[in-house]
Amino acid sequence: MASSRAVRAGAPDKRRMILDAAITVFARQGFHHCRVSDVADEAGVAYGLVYHYFDSKEEILNELFLERWQIMLDAIAEIDAREIPARDKLYMVASFIIDSYSNQPDLMKVIIVEVTRAANSFGRLHLAKIREAYEGIAGIVESARNDGSFKLTITSEFAAMCFYGAIEQVLTAWIFDLLPRTEEEFEHAKGLVVDAICGGLETTGTNAPAVSG
Amino acid sequence: MASSRAVRAGAPDKRRMILDAAITVFARQGFHHCRVSDVADEAGVAYGLVYHYFDSKEEILNELFLERWQIMLDAIAEIDAREIPARDKLYMVASFIIDSYSNQPDLMKVIIVEVTRAANSFGRLHLAKIREAYEGIAGIVESARNDGSFKLTITSEFAAMCFYGAIEQVLTAWIFDLLPRTEEEFEHAKGLVVDAICGGLETTGTNAPAVSG
DNA sequence: CACTCGCCTGACTGACCAGTCAATCTGCAA
DNA sequence: TTGCAGATTGACTGGTCAGTCAGGCGAGTG
Numbered sequence: 001m002a003s004s005r006a007v008r009a010g011a012p013d014k015r016r017m018i019l020d021a022a023i024t025v026f027a028r029q030g031f032h033h034c035r036v037s038d039v040a041d042e043a044g045v046a047y048g049l050v051y052h053y054f055d056s057k058e059e060i061l062n063e064l065f066l067e068r069w070q071i072m073l074d075a076i077a078e079i080d081a082r083e084i085p086a087r088d089k090l091y092m093v094a095s096f097i098i099d100s101y102s103n104q105p106d107l108m109k110v111i112i113v114e115v116t117r118a119a120n121s122f123g124r125l126h127l128a129k130i131r132e133a134y135e136g137i138a139g140i141v142e143s144a145r146n147d148g149s150f151k152l153t154i155t156s157e158f159a160a161m162c163f164y165g166a167i168e169q170v171l172t173a174w175i176f177d178l179l180p181r182t183e184e185e186f187e188h189a190k191g192l193v194v195d196a197i198c199g200g201l202e203t204t205g206t207n208a209p210a211v212s213g
Numbered sequence: 214m215a216s217s218r219a220v221r222a223g224a225p226d227k228r229r230m231i232l233d234a235a236i237t238v239f240a241r242q243g244f245h246h247c248r249v250s251d252v253a254d255e256a257g258v259a260y261g262l263v264y265h266y267f268d269s270k271e272e273i274l275n276e277l278f279l280e281r282w283q284i285m286l287d288a289i290a291e292i293d294a295r296e297i298p299a300r301d302k303l304y305m306v307a308s309f310i311i312d313s314y315s316n317q318p319d320l321m322k323v324i325i326v327e328v329t330r331a332a333n334s335f336g337r338l339h340l341a342k343i344r345e346a347y348e349g350i351a352g353i354v355e356s357a358r359n360d361g362s363f364k365l366t367i368t369s370e371f372a373a374m375c376f377y378g379a380i381e382q383v384l385t386a387w388i389f390d391l392l393p394r395t396e397e398e399f400e401h402a403k404g405l406v407v408d409a410i411c412g413g414l415e416t417t418g419t420n421a422p423a424v425s426g
Numbered sequence: 427c428a429c430t431c432g433c434c435t436g437a438c439t440g441a442c443c444a445g446t447c448a449a450t451c452t453g454c455a456a
Numbered sequence: 457t458t459g460c461a462g463a464t465t466g467a468c469t470g471g472t473c474a475g476t477c478a479g480g481c482g483a484g485t486g
Contacts, residue, residue: 014433014434030333030334032245032334033333033334035472035473035474036473036474036475037473037474040436045434045435046434046435046436047435047436047437047475048434048435048436048437048475048476048477049433049434049435050475051474051475051476052432052433052434055475056474056475057474057475087415113332113333114333117330117331117332118330118331119326119330119385119388119389120243120246120326120327121243121245121246123389124389127389127391131391134391141414144414144415148416149415149416150414150415150416151408151412151414151415151416153405153408154405154408154409154414155405157392158383158392158402158405158406158409159409159414161379161382161383161386161392162379162382162383162406162409162410163379163414164382165378165379165380165381165382165383165385166374166375166376166378166379166382167378168378168382169374169375169377169378169379169381169382170371170374170375170378172332172378173374175332176332176336176337176340178340178344178347179370179371179374189371192366192367192368192371193371193375195364195366195367196367196371196372196375196410196413197375197409197410197413197414198413198414198415199364199413199415200409200410200411200412200413200414200415201354201357201363201364201367201372201376201410201411201413202300202362202363202364202411202412202413203361203362203363203364204417227463227464248442248443248444249443249444249445250443250444258464258465259464259465259466260445260465260466260467261445261446261447261464261465261466261467262463262464262465263445264444264445264446265462265463265464268445269444269445270444270445
């Protein structure tokens, strides 16, 4: 589908170029504040070609989101299946999301700003998919509640919201330069967010685990 | 300014009517997906009158946001000034925000969806004001870190992000029907979010505080 | 060479809508 | 009664931009 006829060896995949250009342009100008011609220009491609590969401007964003989000859902499911403590699972989920941002900041910015946190437009369209992520995290918490390592007083749905919300807020802070954005900070944040949510902010008598970094 | 000439007794304040109509329309259709004429119609007012009271569609949203946000900033400052434990302060902050949603769900929806979580459009414009809220919360955490009740390993900025992010995620879940939305749930959530962030999700040996509700 | 087919082009169209403005209304004061 | 000023009206304008379409190009095929 990406290119029905075999792409000539070495010939650029225009469809991919358009998607990559869209990431750049959406991240820079925002989905609503850019024109389709901006994407075409960025891709070095004629305006009309965008409509050869995609039905609409929105379809480009949908494709970017769905492609990436499914990878995350699969990762969460895979992590949940392991036989390790819940805290370690949550650490791996946080790692996955933060690494995604570290590796593809523009794409993650687009997904968070234009979809995940834009619940009134695209978020609504993808609410079910977004919810799957919460449910995946809730599943991790649920097992921990059952084996006694997590409190029963906090429902797994609620815990998942807090955990995901905390991570997304930190990502948003990076995206908009409210927190310093370095490789070290990314690495450090993985442990901190898990420590904050699982261990809590309060000192509990004998509780001051050294954090690397 | 709202009405330079004294408003006739019992005569409706058209400016206020437009603001209220905007809350309804923005909440229902979203800021970008509604027309100024929708707001005028909802207010039962001629199209042109909107531009008599406001310079632009955006100014209406700005006014709604700034008015409400300042109240919250003042509330946070007032809470921070009290001589009570940090956990209690955070509980009061959570209470304030959740009560705001409970009392004015449409207005809070508009502020969260169109401003706070719309960092690419209005969020950017108000980034400084939004940041003030994080800083207010960070201030509360900072004192607690200094008096030894909160861990030093988690910076106050980071903790503030987690706390605020968790609350906003829960509000968003209510807004989009991902969590049940009842007066009881609102009340319950105040304690849960503070318990999750301050106390953590994990059981800590002797730690299973009964939660009301 | 001529034909085909899919890739590619970019000028154009149609719809939408924020913001303008000239005209009208209304209450009050001289 | 006349005049003023601010409130109110809604048709209209100007600009923007997503999506269309008729046609050009080039590689493979016979």
